[in-house]
Amino acid sequence: SQTIHQWPATLVQPVGSPLSLECTVEGTSNPNLYWYRQAAGRGLQLLFYSVGIGQISSEVPQNLSASRPQDRQFILSSKKLLLSDSGFYLCAWNTDRGTEAFFGQGTRLTVV
Amino acid sequence: AQSVTQPDIHITVSEGASLELRCNYSYGATPYLFWYVQSPGQGLQLLLKYFSGDTLVQGIKGFEAEFKRSQSSFNLRKPSVHWSDAAEYFCAVGDNYGQNFVFGPGTRLSVLP
Numbered sequence: 185s186q187t188i189h190q191w192p193a194t195l196v197q198p199v200g201s202p203l204s205l206e207c208t209v210e211g212t213s214n215p216n217l218y219w220y221r222q223a224a225g226r227g228l229q230l231l232f233y234s235v236g237i238g239q240i241s242s243e244v245p246q247n248l249s250a251s252r253p254q255d256r257q258f259i260l261s262s263k264k265l266l267l268s269d270s271g272f273y274l275c276a277w278n279t280d281r282g283t284e285a286f287f288g289q290g291t292r293l294t295v296v
Numbered sequence: 297a298q299s300v301t302q303p304d305i306h307i308t309v310s311e312g313a314s315l316e317l318r319c320n321y322s323y324g325a326t327p328y329l330f331w332y333v334q335s336p337g338q339g340l341q342l343l344l345k346y347f348s349g350d351t352l353v354q355g356i357k358g359f360e361a362e363f364k365r366s367q368s369s370f371n372l373r374k375p376s377v378h379w380s381d382a383a384e385y386f387c388a389v390g391d392n393y394g395q396n397f398v399f400g401p402g403t404r405l406s407v408l409p
Contacts, residue, residue, distance in 0.1 A: 190339075218397065220399075227386065227399055227400060227401035227402045228386060228399040228402070230396075230397065230398065230399075233396065272337075274339060274340065276340075276397075278390075278397075284330055284342050284345050284390075285330075285340075285388075285390075285397050286342075287332075287339040287340040287341075288339055289338060289339045290337070290338065290339050292337065
């Protein structure tokens, strides 16, 4: 069966520090991968999605970047965190043709 | 590009009462529609989905949703709410390539004892 792993679960980082959140999927190949952010009291904002290795689409201009070095690995990064980067980050995957997205358990990022 | 609205930010119902959460979408083709539930500090769990066929779909935990193309709606319903249903509910629409999901802003459900 397919599983998605996302870590760390919680993270507290100072302003200006770098960020690396990792997401891996098991049990499937060539998944579509997504990074979402959920700010406090707000809905889900799609940040990046990827349909293959090295293929990244950005939905909003921001302080973050994403990479997909391997088929089932999706990394969210920042060189210098801002206070506004605080939030709940969710990784998700699905396959082609409109199947539902499966979500990781999320990472709570607090920038102080 | 598709979009989703959930008109109700917060709904409070009494335990045992019926529930309807509204969702309206905008998409030029036949949409793929989903309802997810999120408990505090957790990821999202799929409640149900609509791809094609019967417009009334059944999901887990006693939820159902009805797709109404004429109204561009996909409202979620439950005949009798339980206290454990208190959570955030998200409606989502996906394109027919499965490569782009858009979520609504969410509706927070509170349940009174």
